[in-house]
Amino acid sequence: MTALLTAEAVTRRYGSLTAVDRVTLRITEGERHALIGPNGAGKTTLLDLIGGATRVDAGRIGFAGRDVTRLGPARRARIGIGRIHQRPAVWPSLTALENVEVAAWRRVGGLRGVATPGRFRGRLREPALALLDRVGLTEVATSAAGHLSHGQRRQLEIAMALAGEPRLLLLDEPAAGLSSVEVQRLVTLLSNLSREVSVLLVEHRLDLVYTLADTVTVLHDGRHVATGGPAEIRDSPEVRRAYAEAVR
Ligand SMILES: Nc1ncnc2c1ncn2[C@@H]1O[C@H](COP(=O)(O)OP(=O)(O)OP(=O)(O)O)[C@@H](O)[C@H]1O
Missing domain, CATH: 3.40.50.300 (P-loop containing nucleotide triphosphate hydrolases)
Structure with a gap:
């Protein structure tokens, strides 16, 4: 191998x-x-x-x-090389969905993450929603990450890591x-x-x-x-x- x-x-x-x-x-x-x-x-x-x-x-x-x-x-x-940490690293003021979108945006070349031009947003949204579904966070997709439980933040960080392919x-x-x-x-x-x-x-x-x-x-x-x-x-x-x- x-x-x-x-x-x-x-x-x-x-x-x-x-x-x-x-x-x-x-x-x-x-x-x-x-x-x-x-x-x-x-x-x-x-x-x-x-x-x-x-x-x-x-x-x-x-x-x-x-x-x-x-x-x-x-x-x-x-x-x-994707990473998840002992303490989940998410952007607390962004929604769960936005966190995954930013992670995917970085993957396609976004600089420093935060500003996601609208024209890319549409393309990022569907895969981001699918990843949230995979980790069981569909219901909190529009909640601020800072308001999620520890377990949910952990799942969110996994979705973000996977968005980086x-x-x-x-x-x-x-x-x-x-x-x-x-x-x-x-x-x-x-x-x-x-x-x-x-x-x-x-x-x-x-x-x-x-x-x-x-x-x-x-x-x-x-x-x-x-x-x-x-x-x-x-x-x-x-x-x-x-x-x-x-x-x-
Ligand atoms: N930044 C640091 N400064 C000083 N010592 C450190 C630092 N990071 C780790 N260590 C020390 O290095 C050793 C290994 O730590 P590490 O966190 O890698 O172990 P671990 O196997 O992950 O432990 P745990 O299961 O408790 O998380 C420990 O003695 C720790 O105190």
Whole structure:
């Protein structure tokens, strides 16, 4: 299988702490890859390094055949790396629909997002409404994003990320703070996502990880512990040890 993303021996330090320590990760086209590990393992930092929000101190990141190590997050988003954050990042004063339209407008080349010329609006509206429907937000399409619940903002951010037509979607704890109905909708959405999109998922809920992921990578104290299929990881003594150490 062709690798879409390769992170080679990437390292990020914060003072004397090495948050991510020479981690190598490979994600193939269409793969659902989960990143797990105890608190502070370096999962979010690794997503930040891949998305470009944080620069590596050492190592290299390749995406779709090019070296993206030095590219900023906006450039990486434009070439197909979409991201959702632990705290949903939406424009609170715009409606849910406008948020998705702006995300789609950026995809087609809009500058800095906010002013969407009317002539493009018509073309953006139908796909934006379809995305809101997919994430279950049709009823609040015209509500200001700032008035939505945490769970709804999370779904909105996923719709916005999809509007960017990513080839790789980075999801940082997408189920956090969702109701059980919303979690079920999220699982359905991710399960039905086209295999044209690869997914790198950070998630504490191991039931979701084992349901959704083809491959699981375990980090502990910034270091790579294991990579394998869900069954292999679940039964791995090394992985149990990493978690046991973390809770001791
Ligand atoms: N901006 C920062 N400045 C200083 N230290 C940081 C910074 N970001 C992360 N760290 C530290 O790096 C380590 C890894 O953090 P990170 O958030 O990547 O872990 P995580 O596996 O995502 O944890 P969690 O599951 O709790 O979200 C932690 O010790 C954290 O305190």
